[in-house]
Amino acid sequence: MKTILNKLMAVCALGIMLSACHKAEVVNISQPFVSVANGITSDTLKGTIKGTLLAGKTYYFKSDITVNDGDTLLLQSGVHLIAIGDGLSAATSPEIFMHGTFISLGTKDAPNFITVKNAADLHTQAAAQNYTNVFFGWWGGINCTPAAATTANPSPKGGDAIIKWTHIEFAGGPAGANDNTAIYPSGSPRYNIYFGNVTKNLIIEDSWFFGAKDDNIQVGGGHISIMRNTFELCGGVGGEFFNMKTGTLGDIAYNVFIGSATNATKISDSGTSGIQCTAAVYNNTMIDGGFRQTKSGRGGSIDFEKGARGRAYNNLIVNCRFGLRITPDADFTNVAYGNQYFYGYSPAIVAQFYSADGAPSVTANKAASDIYSTTPQANNPMFYAFDVNQYNFTANPGPLSANVQTYPSVAIGTSNLKLQSASPGLGKGKTDFSPLGSVTATGTYGTTITPPGKDIGAYQNDGTGNQH
Incomplete structure (x- = not known):
């Protein structure tokens, strides 16, 4: 397993822990012109489709849609793709089966939405359909895998998923006969997204995810670059914001994770791909995570387990049920960590900054570069506009039901998660390491990797990092 990974990482001069593959952020891309191939003019999608969803238009689907191997579905900016579903069965919770390439090119001024009806009202908070029943699971999400082999196509390749400035919300409808039971x-x-293809890329940048019933995104193999996104309130009684399995390699950086049921990120080498699951998790902001997980001993922020390896630096972990967790069955000697900033409202949260069932633990292997205190409510990160003490966590927090940890208590809303000039997190980031850089493509259909920042968390004082 490690031999295959080491060959992949040979391009990095010093290996995964001290690599120097990328020294600077890829320059910002000017607004691209995306040509139209097979422009789709009907507002109703069904069956097998391919082509371009046209800028500014709204499309609907109430049954499963499929993009075949070798085909592409591209969303220009300002597209609303609306699932008409009731979440009661697989037949009435439509899914997108993506066996080809999926590209959603929203922009800052004209983001795309893949959601349920009344989305426009929801984002002005004028409708209650899904904020009232946030974990109901109205549709089937996007499933990105190679197609099943056939005589005509014995070796389907699948495709990349490239998602920029896009809202994806409210998946979770029950699986049925069309789904792979594995x-x-x-x-x-x-899930909102499932991606499984060890040879292809999952690129998600500057996007928003909300209201998945279980896992928000699960990756069963692939090259990933997850940059500058916002993840809010996913998982009813379990589920991760970002769950990666064996065969997954890449970077998770400058994201905001708020209100996960379980972890913000889980890195696990469970599976049989033969390619060791490896992630660089850096400069993320993680808030109020882990409290809806009903199973004991898990859930909160960053979790390395089951043979996974990587690094975790510069993450701001605020009021999460558990802090950094590296379980005994992780590839601990190949997990580098430090420069985490912990804040806890209550004694129980402070006691689990370093998970008691893993390493680093409360008594050993803590990083000297971390910012933490054994005193509850010490080291307030000093967000510009977010009260870290607004939610009255109990002395032994969790599990909390969704009707207790309500949408207003864990949503960003009009908050500002940048750090004030007196914050202890400014200037405390580690910058002498490089992203994993598993995704090498750049430009309109590639990734823009933001390198490690000198300030802890997703927002940098110089204006780089998360742009939400």
């Missing part, structure tokens, strides 16, 4: 057992909730 991914979704019958009746289980489906």
